[in-house]
Amino acid sequence: MSPDDWWALDCRHGRALIESCRTGTLLVWDLVTGDKQYLPLPAHDCSGYNGAVLCAAGHTDHRDCHLCPFLVAFVFSDDRDFITSACVFLSETDAWGEITSIVIPDALVLPKPTAQIGNTIYFLLDNNSIIEFVLDKHSLDLVEEVPYTYDQTIIMPTKDGCLGLAGGERFNFNLNLWSEVASIDGVVTWTHLRVIELEKILAPEAVSACMVGGIGAHAVGCAVDADVIFIDVYPSIYMIHLKSMKIEEVSK
Numbered sequence: 001m002s003p004d005d006w007w008a009l010d011c012r013h014g015r016a017l018i019e020s021c022r023t024g025t026l027l028v029w030d031l032v033t034g035d036k037q038y039l040p041l042p043a044h045d046c047s048g049y050n051g052a053v054l055c056a057a058g059h060t061d062h063r064d065c066h067l068c069p070f071l072v073a074f075v076f077s078d079d080r081d082f083i084t085s086a087c088v089f090l091s092e093t094d095a096w097g098e099i100t101s102i103v104i105p106d107a108l109v110l111p112k113p114t115a116q117i118g119n120t121i122y123f124l125l126d127n128n129s130i131i132e133f134v135l136d137k138h139s140l141d142l143v144e145e146v147p148y149t150y151d152q153t154i155i156m157p158t159k160d161g162c163l164g165l166a167g168g169e170r171f172n173f174n175l176n177l178w179s180e181v182a183s184i185d186g187v188v189t190w191t192h193l194r195v196i197e198l199e200k201i202l203a204p205e206a207v208s209a210c211m212v213g214g215i216g217a218h219a220v221g222c223a224v225d226a227d228v229i230f231i232d233v234y235p236s237i238y239m240i241h242l243k244s245m246k247i248e249e250v251s252k
Helices: 204-213
Strands: 006-012 015-020 025-030 036-040 048-055 070-078 083-090 100-103 115-117 120-124 129-134 139-145 152-157 163-169 174-182 188-197 217-223 228-233 236-241 247-251
Touching: 006 048, 015 048, 025 070, 048 120, 070 120, 070 129, 083 139, 100 139, 115 152, 115 163, 120 152, 139 188, 152 217, 163 217, 204 228
Parallel strands: none
Antiparallel strands: 006 015, 015 025, 025 036, 048 070, 070 083, 083 100, 115 120, 120 129, 129 139, 152 163, 163 174, 174 188, 217 228, 228 236, 236 247
């Protein structure tokens, strides 16, 4: 399996969801056992799409998820009518379920990290909005716009179970963390948690290389249980430990 032929969409509970760039199929790869299961994309035209793989057992302890069935939540958009749809693949039935759809004008799903909070999966759209897919209700809704337009943004669950996001600023090399907060009257707002000044924790040569190229740094993923965020500072990926603020280079 050539790495150039595949694109990673999601990784959760010991399984990775990968898309074949050549054949348009999906692969669920059990990272513990090495087992692989291929599944076709839903038979619908799409201009933008994303997916999330989850353990279907519904327990909170995910150490033995490789022994349990899984599901894939797949959300896709069509730029001809801007209909965004969602459906679920169940490993137990080896089939896709019914499709639910809504119209979101001038918006397409982005292949960026998703966030799972309880029974809801959140996806980022290219108009800086967030869409939620509630698994037990099989409902799809537009819920929020991100509070600020950054060069690169990812959504993620926070440690206290809220929806959060990380956004980079190209010209001052900062990473901003936000969290969604519900008020007493039920109105949802965003609160700015912190600013990580990357120039203070990255090597000077890494910062200067990005600044000269005008590329900047941006978040590309997170590991909530480990309390870390991954950032892309070309040509390397770094891992930031949010408690200690230690930073490690993990790939080039």
